[in-house]
Amino acid sequence: MHAYAVLSNTAHAITDIELPTNEPTGTEVRLRVVRSGICHTDTHLREGYYDLGSRGRLNLVDRGMTYPMVMGHEVVGVVEAVGPDALGVQIGQTRLVFPWIGCGSCDACRAGHENLCPAPQNLGVARHGGYAEHISVPHPRYLLDIDGLDESWAATLACSGLTAYSAARKALPDTPTVPVVVIGAGGVGLTAIATLAALGHRAICAVDLQERNLDLARELGASTVIRADQDNLAAAITGALGGPVAAVIDFVNTGKTASVAFDILQKGGRMVQVGLFGGELIVPTALLTLKIITIQGSFVGSLGELGELVTLAKTGALPHIPIIEGTLSASEVDAALDRLANGGVPGRIVLGAAASMS
Known part of the structure; x- marks a missing residue:
């Protein structure tokens, strides 16, 4: 599959690469990406560090970041393949992906707060994300029904909204x-x-x-x-x-x-x-x-909170923020991240797969 990745902590340009298209096993679900939002967090991931003031930098390679890194954590996709133990999800369904996945076994994860996990497996950070043709999700519970919602706006709920x-x-x-x-x-x-x-x-x-x-x-x-x-x-x-x-x-x-x-x-x-x-x-x-x-x-939120937010969005009570749309490609991801890094984007940028934008 095509994916749009950062190749190393010194080569920051988004590059078009080929990766294997994984066949789901166990509870895994593979989705074809139709929308992928561009988040300001990705500008820091592309640069490879966070600014800690007088304490210097938090270098992401020191925190286990590996390359090539396929970012993108505001994802709406269509279910394309499911593992034999992936229950409650069907091929062809359109779903919003919850990307803030934990280890599954620590106290925070067991309490439903995977965003607090000390060993996170976040999609678009520790695992390949949505700047790609496909995305693999480890369990159907991370997929939310967004029936009735605009797909581009719904994608932003996974991070910006949450x-x-x-x-x-x-x-x-x-x-x-x-x-x-x-x-x-x-x-x-x-x-x-x-x-x-x-x-x-x-x-x-x-x-x-x-x-x-x-x-x-x-x-x-x-x-x-x-x-x-x-x-x-x-x-x-x-x-x-x-x-x-x-x-x-x-x-x-x-x-x-x-x-x-x-x-x-x-x-x-x-x-x-x-x-x-x-x-x-x-x-x-x-x-x-x-x-x-x-x-x-406060950093992102829990799966339960995203469920509450999607429910709120479906009531019509949540006004839409402005969405700037484009086509998902290496050059457009790079340009969108540059726009965010320079400030002044009025709303949110969401890129879509070429077929889904026609």
Whole structure:
């Protein structure tokens, strides 16, 4: 099969390669990829590291990354072949793939939180993903029925949507009129704004550098929008909202934005850090105690949460974020990752197999 891969930690260009088309065994399922979303996480995977601020870099080869690496973890496919023990799935069905797969035996996996597994087998990271003609999934339980949903938008639910949903649920105050600040109104941030609105929250403040992203944020449910390019952003946010806030979801998560998040929280506030742009946060430890602040990281979400999100999407309560479509190929994956790395993509890029786009 054709696959579009990073060849090594020093050769970052996406290259068209040939890989064997696996025949499923046991509970495995092979799908023909029809949609594959482009995620900002893949820009870091392509570069081969995460920025840890003064601690240097987290090099992915040191974490067991192997090459060639076929990325792509926002995948919708058509079931093409099934192993003899793959029950409850039929050839020809269109399914959304849950990619955040764990070892299956640790405490986190047994509790249904495979995204917390210390030895993850994530599709598009540890195992070949959806930038390819086919994708292999180890068990039918990772396949979700998206009947009635737009396939391109549904693909984004596996990461962008799930990440936003899980973070929104962590940050959601009990009172719908208590302000929640969303820093970063790109594809994932916009999804979080739409999710908060769909969950009934009415006081959502979007913070971004791009005016067009702020316009989209208003359309999706933001009640207040603030430009991020201000000398004293924390004062601008608390001034616009009438004081400190209950929760912040930071989809940028640099040292600068994390500091702003900490500074604008009220007593008992919660900051949910999602972005992977890198840096570090230095906070006064006394204020951490005196203000009883919770700092929580949030990375994707569980299979159960994705099921909840798909159900919510099927009700029609979740507004669609803008989708930029293209054809799945090595050059288009490379170009899309470049666009994301340079910032300013209004929504989400989703590439489709040539036959499915005609």
